[in-house]
Amino acid sequence: MDNPRLDYLRDKVKKLPFQPGIYIMKDKKGQIIYIGKAKALKNRVSSYFRSVDKHTPKVYRMVENVWDFEYIVTSSEFEALVLECSFIKQHSPKYNILLKDDKGYHYIRIGGGEYGKITASHQPLKDGARYLGPYLSGYVVKQTVDEVNKVFLLPTCNRNFPQEIGKQRPCLNYHIKQCMAPCSGKISPEEYAEALEEAVSFLKGSSTQIQKVLTEKMIQASENLQFEKAARYRDRIRAIQGLQENQKVVSIRYEEEDVIALVQSSIKCCAVVLQFRDYRLVDKEYFMLDEMGEFSEEALFSADEQKKNQAAEKVLQEMRTQFVLRYYDMKGSVPKSVVLDGQPSCQQELEEYLSKKAGRSVQLLIPQKGDQMKLLSMAKENASQQIAEQTRRTSREISALDELARLLGLQKVPNYIEAYDISNIGSETIVAGMVVFEGGRPLKGAYRKFSVRSVQGKPDDYASMREVIIRRLERYSQHKEEGVGFGHLPDLILLDGGRGHVAAVKPIVQQMGFSIPVFGMAKDDRHRTRTIATEDGELSVSSFRSAFDLLTSIQDEVHRFSITYSRQKHASRAMDSVLRSVEGIGEKRAKNLFLRFRTLKAMEAATLEQLEETPGMTHLTACNLYRYLHEKTNEACGEETEN
Missing domain, CATH: 3.30.420.340 (UvrC, RNAse H endonuclease domain)
Structure with a gap:
């Protein structure tokens, strides 16, 4: 490693205490490039300057740029956790996990005109359309737009109405009952406008209120003997009720909770957060992370698989802790429970920190089975999909390699x-x-x-x-x-x-x-x-x-x-044995014949000229082989074989 200060840094490490605290790495200009916490400062900091060639690429680059370090001793690991979080927020070191909430705002657009459509939009425009929002989550907006279009059978195609009414047949969405097909010409502007306004009311209000309004309209249409119209209202009510059931996904134990999973590939690490509020999924966020972990020297060169597995798990635990800290520092609010896909590096201290931040008790849950595990599987699948999009691999391949690394306790995927x-x-x-x-x-x-x-x-x-x-x-x-x-x-x-x-x-x-x-x-x-x-x-x-x-x-x-x-090798040996019994064929010619024909059957089907074209063959040797293979009158050679 090209760091002239390594000897100085190793000597300085010897003076560190075996106490909890934080350490602050600085570059040649005195800028802070990494902040970490430790249960025992001497053990943790010394691991950076031993066996540096065995570090992960990011840790290697960080150590390469360390010119000096400082440390602050604390009375407990919890105090070290709080202090580390505060310092990272204050200094934003380049080698720490830093998250940015840069999603921006999102809107729901209700198009103008007789046949306006409901779509998702990144910003409101002065185009005569109505906009609902802003919303912080693009995922929520897209999901809501998809749901409301399906419930109220509104078109999602690129056709322009009324210009294209009657010019084409209805698409597949009409036949699977996900669109009323205004393109057919059977839906009047008034009927379409009514469905559109019901959809807008659904977006603005609660589903309970819109169900009540639709029920009243259904009863009134039925009393007026407008049974086809009443059936349409009935179908919308059922669609809303079905939507409510589907939104439950799987049952969750708490009214509000976040489900967090980390998935690694060989070059990427992705964290996904599924947010559940009022017992339903309301948002999904993902963050691409740089790994920041390393094995100790003892673990790297140990023949003990258990020690290596423990070291690999320790890296994941540290990454998990760092992500949770950064995420809730960025968000500000903390739900009543947080479901994790594995142990953090200091669960008790992290739980205490989040509870203090929320002003109430916060539970960290690490499920092993049941519905919570199903939620984690869903989060992992989403994380794998995000990595797959960036690495051109399938989410199944990403998940398999991530699981394999965890199973074997490997440092990297x-x-x-x-x-x-x-x-x-x-x-x-x-x-x-x-x-x-x-x-x-x-x-x-x-x-x-x-x-x-x-x-x-x-x-x-x-x-x-x-x-x-x-x-x-x-x-x-x-x-x-x-x-x-x-x-x-x-x-x-x-x-x-x-x-x-x-x-x-x-x-x-x-x-x-x-x-x-x-x-x-x-x-x-x-x-x-x-x-x-x-x-x-x-x-x-x-x-x-x-x-x-x-x-x-x-x-x-x-x-x-x-x-x-x-x-193939066995067949080659068998053929070699057969061919070398023919006069004029030795090891080299036998090998060339095998490479060209592969099987005796293919050789039997060959003409004398094809046998003779094989590298190393002469006309006489080809004739000898032809006689051997056919054992009948050989006109090509001008001779007759014996029976």
Whole structure:
């Protein structure tokens, strides 16, 4: 690292106390670039200046710019939390999680004219339309506009009325009863205006009041024997009632609560907040975050998987705490309960801080099952979708990789995964296949095949796997300047096998100086991924549905790839044995024939000229092969074979 002050900073750390407090990192100009809190200042601050090359990119950049630091000792971790929050708000350091409420205002637009439409708008214009608002949430505006158009059967198409009435057939929305189809010419301006005003009243008032008005109109129309009109009112009432039921989504325990979930990809982290008020979803917000966490030196080089898992979880806990603090500092108001997708770094202190800010009790909930978990799943899906839009990946792929990182306790989401499988047909054909998944998708251009050389006689999966991994990592040293193929180190290595495979391979990886996580994939009786194997035991994947599907895909693909190569190799050996019994065909000619025709059947179907065109073949050798394959009169060669 190009920081001439590292030795000075390491010496200064030695003088820090083992007490709670905050630390303030400054750059060469004396500007504050990062503020953090610590339960024990010496332990926390020293972690920044040890093993700096192992830090995440953002932490590395921050440490690279640290010229000096200050600290303030507090009497408790809670005081450190409050002080950290206050300082971050005051100084806005560039490497802290900083959130901006820059959504602006949103409006609902009611178009003018005989057939005005209801749409969402970012700002009111002087265009003769009516505007309702402003609203802070664009999500709420869009959701409300969609709902009211469906309930009152108002058009959402791009057709202009009355100019285009009768010129085209009604669209699909009419046939699925989501539009009254003024384009058909059967809806008068008066009927349309009535529906539009009812919709505006619904937007301005409560649904209970509009239901009462519609019920009165339905009864009056029925008494006047206007049964078709009465039916339309009845359908609107039912639509409003159905809308109220659908808005519940899933039942929630509290009148008001926020549901917060964080999802990570290899390059992005997204936090989503679902806001529930009056037992219904009223808003959704998302924030793209930069990660700010690191492993301790002990965790990085420990062979203990439990320590690594604990270190990875600690990073997530810190990120969760920082986001909650920044979010409610920005918002000002705090609901009665906040549902989180995991433990924050200091739950008791955070709960106390939020309660003090709200002036009443605030609960932090971390559900493990039930309806609250369904809400968290919905929040995670939304976060995954936001990352997918920015990384051109599907939300399913993002969720799977995020779950896999959590399951394995990895420091970062494994974007580049290599999987290996050994396949053998007898003792003579032992091969291995390596498949690569990048961003949750197969990267077939990076697939590689290996012929195992060191294992002779009885097959030995462990020895075969060791040989393959050694050869792969040695190739990295030769190709690392290229940065692709063997020159690209994986974020994760998966072996098709159990604890024994991991125990055989993991020490080799560490001895060669690589800190790549290694796990096994064990199958059940149905050949599906059952568990993830470690040196010490197994991890169940049953509760990680997206990760389970991804692991199954990887294991199926690496098995398919290796068994296909094994069969090709076996077929090649069998063909080689057959071909080399023909006079004039040796190892090289046999190999060229196999590469061109692949099977004996294809070779039998070939003409003498096609056999002769194979590299290395002569006319005489081609004739010998043709006679051997056909065992009948060979007019092309001008001779007759013996029966």
